Amino acid sequence: KQEVTQIPAALSVPEGENLVLNCSFTDSAIYNLQWFRQDPGKGLTSLLLIQSSQREQTSGRLNASLDKSSGRSTLYIAASQPGDSATYLCAVDTDKLIFGTGTRLQVFP
Amino acid sequence: GAVVSQHPSRVICKSGTSVKIECRSLDFQATTMFWYRQFPKQSLMLMATSNEGSKATYEQGVEKDKFLINHASLTLSTLTVTSAHPEDSSFYICSASYSPQETQYFGPGTRLLVL
Numbered sequence: 001k002q003e004v005t006q007i008p009a010a011l012s013v014p015e016g017e018n019l020v021l022n023c024s025f026t027d028s029a030i031y032n033l034q035w036f037r038q039d040p041g042k043g044l045t046s047l048l049l050i051q052s053s054q055r056e057q058t059s060g061r062l063n064a065s066l067d068k069s070s071g072r073s074t075l076y077i078a079a080s081q082p083g084d085s086a087t088y089l090c091a092v093d094t095d096k097l098i099f100g101t102g103t104r105l106q107v108f109p
Numbered sequence: 110g111a112v113v114s115q116h117p118s119r120v121i122c123k124s125g126t127s128v129k130i131e132c133r134s135l136d137f138q139a140t141t142m143f144w145y146r147q148f149p150k151q152s153l154m155l156m157a158t159s160n161e162g163s164k165a166t167y168e169q170g171v172e173k174d175k176f177l178i179n180h181a182s183l184t185l186s187t188l189t190v191t192s193a194h195p196e197d198s199s200f201y202i203c204s205a206s207y208s209p210q211e212t213q214y215f216g217p218g219t220r221l222l223v224l
Contacts, residue, residue, distance in 0.1 A: 004152070031210075036215075041200070041218070041220060042217055042218060043113075043115075043202055043215045043216050043217040043218045044153075044202070044215040045215075046212075046215075049212070089152070089153070091153075096143075096155050096158070097143075097153075097155065097213065098155075099152040099153040099154075100152055101150070101151060101152040102152065
């Protein structure tokens with residue numbers, strides 16, 4: 001059974017710091033891995049999608065890497081801003097999306 | 110493009126009543142729609158997958174007679190929580206895709222509170 005874990009569960013940092021969020025999964029048989037952003041009481045915004053054959057994807061200040069063999073992905077946020085405060089979810093696609101429990105990020109001025 | 114809406118955004122109801130939540134794909138035809146549930150501080154859990162014109166496929170542990178799903182058109186799916194109880198209080202999120210293996214586009218969610 002696929003299980004997705006995210007560490008840390010919560011993170012509070014001052015503005016400007018570079019951050020690394022971690023996601024691990026137990027079964028490497030995945031089609032792809034996605035990182036989402038969820039604001040309080042809101043739906044999901046897709047940030048990055050990495051296909052199983054890819055190693056990383058970049059979008060602006062965000063960079064996501066994937067090491068399928070070790071069951072790990074990281075989301076790197078450069079020069080964090082207060083507007084980055086949200087919950088970040090990773091999800092693996094194995095015929096259905098299986099989500100981690102998320103990392104709650106707070107960036108303070 | 111690829112916008113998904115949900116209605117209502119928030120609903121409060123009494124225990125024992127039924128609640129209907131709508132999920133609409135506004136600018137594309139969604140062959141497949143998914144319903145997720147998210148309890149506080151927990152991850153999103155897939156409840157069921159529905160394909161237009163056919164019966165929904167429910168995940169293990171989800172009662173199909175309690176959570177009725179109808180996907181009668183390519184732009185609308187509804188989730189009806191029948192005889193709701195306080196333990197059904199949760200955040201319900203739908204997503205829609207062009208086909209089962211395509212990218213899912215998520216709605217904004219519906220917060221249900223059962224008193």
